Amino acid sequence: MYPFIDIYILKIPVYGLLTALGYAAAIWYCLKLRAKAGLTKEQVLDIIFYLILGAVLGGKLFYIIFYWQDFAAAQWLDKIRYGFVFLGGFTGALAAGVYMLRKMKLPPLKTADFFMPAVPLGHAIGKIGCFMAGCCYGKEAHNHFLAVKFTNPQSLVPQHLHGVGLYPVQLIEALASFLLFLALYALSARRHKAGMITAAYMIGFGLLRFAAEFFRGEEEIYILGITQNQIAALTVAAAGVLLYLWRAKTREQAR
Numbered sequence: 001m002y003p004f005i006d007i008y009i010l011k012i013p014v015y016g017l018l019t020a021l022g023y024a025a026a027i028w029y030c031l032k033l034r035a036k037a038g039l040t041k042e043q044v045l046d047i048i049f050y051l052i053l054g055a056v057l058g059g060k061l062f063y064i065i066f067y068w069q070d071f072a073a074a075q076w077l078d079k080i081r082y083g084f085v086f087l088g089g090f091t092g093a094l095a096a097g098v099y100m101l102r103k104m105k106l107p108p109l110k111t112a113d114f115f116m117p118a119v120p121l122g123h124a125i126g127k128i129g130c131f132m133a134g135c136c137y138g139k140e141a142h143n144h145f146l147a148v149k150f151t152n153p154q155s156l157v158p159q160h161l162h163g164v165g166l167y168p169v170q171l172i173e174a175l176a177s178f179l180l181f182l183a184l185y186a187l188s189a190r191r192h193k194a195g196m197i198t199a200a201y202m203i204g205f206g207l208l209r210f211a212a213e214f215f216r217g218e219e220e221i222y223i224l225g226i227t228q229n230q231i232a233a234l235t236v237a238a239a240g241v242l243l244y245l246w247r248a249k250t251r252e253q254a255r
Helices: 014-032 041-066 068-072 076-082 086-104 108-115 118-133 169-188 196-215 228-249
Strands: 004-007 010-013
Touching: 004 014, 010 014, 014 041, 014 118, 041 068, 041 086, 041 108, 086 108, 086 228, 108 196, 118 169, 118 196, 169 196, 196 228
Parallel strands: none
Antiparallel strands: 004 010
16 A cells, blocks of 8 residues: 655655554543543543553564564564554553552542543554555455555565455454444443443454454464464453453442
8 A cells, every 4th residue: 555655855654653643533532531530631641651652562572572583584673663463552551551540549440441442443543554554464355345455565565465455454453443432432421330341342352353363364373273363362352251240240330
Protein backbone atom coordinates (compact mmCIF):
# COMPACT_ATOMS: atom_id res chain seq x y z
CA MET A 1 0.00 0.00 0.00
CA TYR A 2 1.50 3.36 1.04
CA PRO A 3 4.04 2.90 3.86
CA PHE A 4 5.28 6.50 3.69
CA ILE A 5 3.98 9.99 2.96
CA ASP A 6 6.60 12.09 1.17
CA ILE A 7 6.37 15.83 1.84
CA TYR A 8 9.35 17.57 0.29
CA ILE A 9 12.32 16.35 2.35
CA LEU A 10 10.09 14.68 4.95
CA LYS A 11 9.29 10.98 4.80
CA ILE A 12 6.53 10.24 7.30
CA PRO A 13 5.76 6.58 8.14
CA VAL A 14 2.01 6.08 7.78
CA TYR A 15 2.07 3.31 10.40
CA GLY A 16 3.61 5.64 12.97
CA LEU A 17 1.28 8.47 12.02
CA LEU A 18 -1.89 6.38 12.42
CA THR A 19 -0.58 4.82 15.62
CA ALA A 20 -0.15 8.35 16.98
CA LEU A 21 -3.68 9.19 15.83
CA GLY A 22 -4.92 6.08 17.61
CA TYR A 23 -3.28 7.23 20.83
CA ALA A 24 -4.74 10.72 20.31
CA ALA A 25 -8.26 9.29 19.84
CA ALA A 26 -7.92 7.21 23.00
CA ILE A 27 -6.68 10.22 24.96
CA TRP A 28 -9.53 12.38 23.62
CA TYR A 29 -12.07 9.75 24.68
CA CYS A 30 -10.65 9.56 28.22
CA LEU A 31 -10.43 13.33 28.66
CA LYS A 32 -13.95 13.80 27.29
CA LEU A 33 -15.48 11.40 29.81
CA ARG A 34 -13.08 11.79 32.76
CA ALA A 35 -15.72 13.39 35.01
CA LYS A 36 -17.66 10.13 34.82
CA ALA A 37 -14.85 8.37 36.65
CA GLY A 38 -14.14 11.26 39.01
CA LEU A 39 -10.67 11.81 37.57
CA THR A 40 -8.85 15.08 37.01
CA LYS A 41 -7.23 15.99 33.71
CA GLU A 42 -3.79 15.59 35.29
CA GLN A 43 -4.60 12.11 36.62
CA VAL A 44 -5.87 10.98 33.22
CA LEU A 45 -2.79 12.27 31.39
CA ASP A 46 -0.39 10.78 33.95
CA ILE A 47 -2.05 7.37 33.77
CA ILE A 48 -2.18 7.44 29.96
CA PHE A 49 1.50 8.38 29.74
CA TYR A 50 2.51 5.32 31.74
CA LEU A 51 0.02 3.09 29.94
CA ILE A 52 1.51 4.10 26.57
CA LEU A 53 5.06 3.69 27.89
CA GLY A 54 4.24 0.25 29.24
CA ALA A 55 2.46 -0.72 26.01
CA VAL A 56 5.38 0.35 23.79
CA LEU A 57 8.03 -1.36 25.92
CA GLY A 58 5.94 -4.51 26.37
CA GLY A 59 5.02 -4.72 22.69
CA LYS A 60 8.62 -4.34 21.55
CA LEU A 61 9.94 -6.77 24.18
CA PHE A 62 7.43 -9.46 23.22
CA TYR A 63 8.25 -8.89 19.54
CA ILE A 64 11.94 -9.50 20.21
CA ILE A 65 11.14 -12.62 22.27
CA PHE A 66 8.67 -14.09 19.76
CA TYR A 67 10.64 -13.22 16.61
CA TRP A 68 14.24 -13.14 17.82
CA GLN A 69 15.36 -15.29 14.87
CA ASP A 70 14.39 -12.46 12.47
CA PHE A 71 16.98 -10.11 13.91
CA ALA A 72 19.77 -11.94 12.15
CA ALA A 73 18.46 -10.48 8.90
CA ALA A 74 19.85 -7.32 7.39
CA GLN A 75 16.61 -5.40 7.94
CA TRP A 76 16.51 -5.90 11.71
CA LEU A 77 16.25 -2.14 12.29
CA ASP A 78 13.03 -1.99 10.25
CA LYS A 79 11.73 -5.03 12.12
CA ILE A 80 12.21 -3.47 15.55
CA ARG A 81 10.87 -0.13 14.33
CA TYR A 82 7.64 -1.58 12.96
CA GLY A 83 7.42 -4.82 14.91
CA PHE A 84 4.95 -4.86 17.77
CA VAL A 85 3.12 -7.66 19.59
CA PHE A 86 -0.18 -6.34 20.87
CA LEU A 87 -0.39 -8.97 23.59
CA GLY A 88 2.95 -7.74 24.87
CA GLY A 89 1.65 -4.20 24.72
CA PHE A 90 -1.41 -5.24 26.73
CA THR A 91 0.78 -6.92 29.35
CA GLY A 92 3.08 -3.91 29.61
CA ALA A 93 0.15 -1.50 29.86
CA LEU A 94 -1.48 -3.69 32.51
CA ALA A 95 1.67 -3.67 34.62
CA ALA A 96 2.07 0.10 34.24
CA GLY A 97 -1.62 0.63 35.02
CA VAL A 98 -1.48 -1.42 38.22
CA TYR A 99 1.58 0.56 39.33
CA MET A 100 -0.06 3.93 38.69
CA LEU A 101 -3.40 3.03 40.29
CA ARG A 102 -1.64 1.84 43.43
CA LYS A 103 0.49 4.96 43.47
CA MET A 104 -2.55 7.24 43.07
CA LYS A 105 -4.68 5.11 45.42
CA LEU A 106 -7.50 4.83 42.89
CA PRO A 107 -10.04 1.96 42.81
CA PRO A 108 -8.38 -0.44 40.35
CA LEU A 109 -11.34 -2.16 38.70
CA LYS A 110 -13.55 0.91 38.45
CA THR A 111 -10.71 2.96 36.97
CA ALA A 112 -9.73 0.16 34.58
CA ASP A 113 -13.33 -0.02 33.37
CA PHE A 114 -13.21 3.67 32.53
CA PHE A 115 -10.05 3.39 30.42
CA MET A 116 -10.81 0.06 28.76
CA PRO A 117 -13.06 1.21 25.84
CA ALA A 118 -10.27 3.55 24.71
CA VAL A 119 -7.97 0.56 24.08
CA PRO A 120 -9.83 -0.99 21.09
CA LEU A 121 -10.53 2.51 19.76
CA GLY A 122 -6.81 3.28 19.53
CA HIS A 123 -6.07 -0.26 18.33
CA ALA A 124 -8.57 0.06 15.47
CA ILE A 125 -6.91 3.19 14.10
CA GLY A 126 -3.41 1.76 14.56
CA LYS A 127 -4.37 -1.37 12.61
CA ILE A 128 -5.19 0.75 9.57
CA GLY A 129 -1.61 2.02 9.71
CA CYS A 130 -0.47 -1.57 10.00
CA PHE A 131 -2.33 -2.31 6.76
CA MET A 132 -0.78 0.68 4.98
CA ALA A 133 2.71 -0.50 5.92
CA GLY A 134 2.07 -4.12 4.99
CA CYS A 135 2.80 -5.30 8.52
CA CYS A 136 0.92 -8.32 9.95
CA TYR A 137 -0.14 -9.29 6.42
CA GLY A 138 -2.67 -12.03 5.75
CA LYS A 139 -2.46 -15.44 4.16
CA GLU A 140 -2.87 -15.94 0.42
CA ALA A 141 -6.51 -15.36 -0.50
CA HIS A 142 -6.14 -16.32 -4.18
CA ASN A 143 -9.31 -15.16 -5.95
CA HIS A 144 -11.33 -14.36 -2.85
CA PHE A 145 -13.32 -11.14 -3.25
CA LEU A 146 -11.66 -9.68 -0.13
CA ALA A 147 -8.14 -10.20 -1.48
CA VAL A 148 -5.79 -7.22 -1.61
CA LYS A 149 -2.43 -6.93 -3.37
CA PHE A 150 0.66 -5.14 -2.07
CA THR A 151 2.97 -3.82 -4.79
CA ASN A 152 4.85 -0.95 -3.14
CA PRO A 153 8.55 -1.94 -2.88
CA GLN A 154 8.74 -0.32 0.56
CA SER A 155 5.94 -2.50 1.90
CA LEU A 156 6.81 -4.86 4.76
CA VAL A 157 5.12 -7.71 2.90
CA PRO A 158 7.85 -10.12 1.64
CA GLN A 159 8.87 -9.56 -1.97
CA HIS A 160 7.64 -12.96 -3.12
CA LEU A 161 4.11 -12.00 -2.02
CA HIS A 162 4.01 -8.65 -3.86
CA GLY A 163 1.13 -8.73 -6.33
CA VAL A 164 -0.37 -11.81 -4.68
CA GLY A 165 -3.92 -11.62 -3.31
CA LEU A 166 -3.83 -11.66 0.50
CA TYR A 167 -6.52 -11.49 3.16
CA PRO A 168 -6.74 -7.91 4.52
CA VAL A 169 -6.49 -9.24 8.06
CA GLN A 170 -5.33 -5.85 9.38
CA LEU A 171 -8.54 -4.18 8.20
CA ILE A 172 -10.63 -7.04 9.56
CA GLU A 173 -8.98 -6.55 12.97
CA ALA A 174 -9.49 -2.79 12.71
CA LEU A 175 -13.23 -3.22 12.07
CA ALA A 176 -13.56 -5.83 14.83
CA SER A 177 -11.71 -3.57 17.27
CA PHE A 178 -13.96 -0.63 16.46
CA LEU A 179 -17.07 -2.77 16.98
CA LEU A 180 -15.59 -3.91 20.30
CA PHE A 181 -15.11 -0.26 21.26
CA LEU A 182 -18.77 0.48 20.48
CA ALA A 183 -19.89 -2.53 22.53
CA LEU A 184 -17.76 -1.54 25.53
CA TYR A 185 -18.94 2.05 25.30
CA ALA A 186 -22.56 0.89 25.30
CA LEU A 187 -21.94 -1.44 28.25
CA SER A 188 -20.17 1.26 30.24
CA ALA A 189 -23.25 3.48 29.93
CA ARG A 190 -25.36 0.84 31.70
CA ARG A 191 -25.30 -0.21 35.35
CA HIS A 192 -22.52 -2.71 35.97
CA LYS A 193 -20.27 -4.00 38.71
CA ALA A 194 -16.68 -2.77 38.76
CA GLY A 195 -14.49 -4.97 36.57
CA MET A 196 -17.21 -6.07 34.16
CA ILE A 197 -16.08 -3.77 31.32
CA THR A 198 -12.51 -4.94 31.77
CA ALA A 199 -13.66 -8.56 31.69
CA ALA A 200 -15.73 -7.92 28.56
CA TYR A 201 -12.73 -6.39 26.81
CA MET A 202 -10.43 -9.28 27.72
CA ILE A 203 -12.95 -11.85 26.50
CA GLY A 204 -13.78 -9.92 23.33
CA PHE A 205 -10.20 -9.14 22.42
CA GLY A 206 -8.98 -12.67 23.17
CA LEU A 207 -11.62 -14.33 20.98
CA LEU A 208 -11.26 -11.81 18.15
CA ARG A 209 -7.49 -12.17 18.10
CA PHE A 210 -7.73 -15.96 18.24
CA ALA A 211 -9.99 -15.92 15.17
CA ALA A 212 -7.86 -13.37 13.29
CA GLU A 213 -4.76 -15.54 13.65
CA PHE A 214 -6.25 -18.10 11.25
CA PHE A 215 -5.95 -15.50 8.47
CA ARG A 216 -2.51 -14.10 9.28
CA GLY A 217 0.31 -15.02 6.97
CA GLU A 218 3.52 -14.52 8.92
CA GLU A 219 5.50 -17.55 9.90
CA GLU A 220 4.47 -18.58 13.40
CA ILE A 221 5.61 -21.02 16.06
CA TYR A 222 2.91 -23.66 16.40
CA ILE A 223 2.09 -25.49 19.62
CA LEU A 224 -0.57 -28.21 19.62
CA GLY A 225 -1.77 -27.05 16.21
CA ILE A 226 -2.29 -23.40 17.12
CA THR A 227 0.08 -20.44 17.20
CA GLN A 228 1.73 -18.97 20.26
CA ASN A 229 -0.33 -15.82 19.71
CA GLN A 230 -3.52 -17.88 19.79
CA ILE A 231 -2.46 -19.47 23.06
CA ALA A 232 -1.79 -16.02 24.50
CA ALA A 233 -5.15 -14.75 23.17
CA LEU A 234 -7.03 -17.65 24.75
CA THR A 235 -5.18 -17.00 28.01
CA VAL A 236 -6.39 -13.38 27.99
CA ALA A 237 -9.96 -14.50 27.20
CA ALA A 238 -9.89 -17.14 29.94
CA ALA A 239 -8.63 -14.57 32.45
CA GLY A 240 -11.50 -12.32 31.38
CA VAL A 241 -14.01 -15.12 32.00
CA LEU A 242 -12.57 -15.73 35.47
CA LEU A 243 -12.73 -12.00 36.25
CA TYR A 244 -16.35 -11.88 35.06
CA LEU A 245 -17.36 -14.90 37.16
CA TRP A 246 -15.61 -13.50 40.23
CA ARG A 247 -17.27 -10.11 39.92
CA ALA A 248 -20.67 -11.67 39.16
CA LYS A 249 -20.56 -13.55 42.47
CA THR A 250 -19.69 -10.51 44.58
CA ARG A 251 -22.44 -8.79 46.52
CA GLU A 252 -21.36 -5.38 45.36
CA GLN A 253 -24.25 -3.42 43.88
CA ALA A 254 -24.07 -2.51 40.19
CA ARG A 255 -23.47 1.18 39.44
